[in-house]
Amino acid sequence: xxxxxxxxxxxxxxxxxxxxxxxxxxxxxxxxxxxxxxxxxxxxxxxxxxxxxxxxxxxxxxxxxxxxxxxxxxxxxxxxxxxxxxxxxxxxxxxxxxxxxxxxxxxxxxx
Amino acid sequence: xxxxxxxxxxxxxxxxxxxxxxxxxxxxxxxxxxxxxxxxxxxxxxxxxxxxxxxxxxxxxxxxxxxxxxxxxxxxxxxxxxxxxxxxxxxxxxxxxxxxxxxxxxxxxxxxxxx
Numbered sequence: 680x681x682x683x684x685x686x687x688x689x690x691x692x693x694x695x696x697x698x699x700x701x702x703x704x705x706x707x708x709x710x711x712x713x714x715x716x717x718x719x720x721x722x723x724x725x726x727x728x729x730x731x732x733x734x735x736x737x738x739x740x741x742x743x744x745x746x747x748x749x750x751x752x753x754x755x756x757x758x759x760x761x762x763x764x765x766x767x768x769x770x771x772x773x774x775x776x777x778x779x780x781x782x783x784x785x786x787x788x789x790x
Numbered sequence: 791x792x793x794x795x796x797x798x799x800x801x802x803x804x805x806x807x808x809x810x811x812x813x814x815x816x817x818x819x820x821x822x823x824x825x826x827x828x829x830x831x832x833x834x835x836x837x838x839x840x841x842x843x844x845x846x847x848x849x850x851x852x853x854x855x856x857x858x859x860x861x862x863x864x865x866x867x868x869x870x871x872x873x874x875x876x877x878x879x880x881x882x883x884x885x886x887x888x889x890x891x892x893x894x895x896x897x898x899x900x901x902x903x904x905x
Binding site: 714726727777782783 | 826835839
């Protein structure tokens with residue numbers, strides 16, 4: 680089974696709608712990262728969360744970390760076509776500075 | 791800051807040949823770099839941790855003799871796919887981090903096609 684599960688696996692939303700992507704860990708998280716990728720291209724770092732209850736925002740994207748629940752959520756407000764892509768959560772699960780990635784969420788935004 | 795450069799971006803090779811992929815940290819030193827592999831429509835799977843000046847640490851199921859990793863300097867790690875076969879065709883991507891605060895920066899990836 681996957682150590683990091685993301686939900687939903689894919690998402691199609693109309694432009695302007697809000698959406699949330701979840702990332703749930705089976706182990707203790709030492710740090711949680713969110714990345715965006717267009718398939719076959721490099722990853723774009725969005726943000727990193729380190730402490731329980733931490734919340735960060737970048738433009739219209741907000742991420743929170745619930746350390747007790749071993750879960751993080753990524754929320755996009757007023758989605759735009761430019762938000763389309765694959766969102767990956769990654770976590771340092773062993774404290775050894777290597778990142779394990781979630782299963783990914785493919786987002787499509789319809790104009 | 792914190793730029794990781796990966797080269798080549800695309801490579802096509804014949805079955806049985808070897809291919810080298812380079813990963814460079816351009817504006818920071820990286821004692822550790824990570825190599826990932828991504829299959830179509832799947833997430834990234836960590837292959838190995840590259841350690842400057844010492845042997846790489848491979849994840850379970852990754853063949854050490856197939857995927858040779860060399861981290862000879864603080865800014866360069868190389869992944870060599872030896873005796874490549876069509877099943878090695880994939881997207882390979884490296885990453886490094888100047889420090890934990892800045893998070894991990896990824897290279898732009900290498901699409902390998904073995905024909």
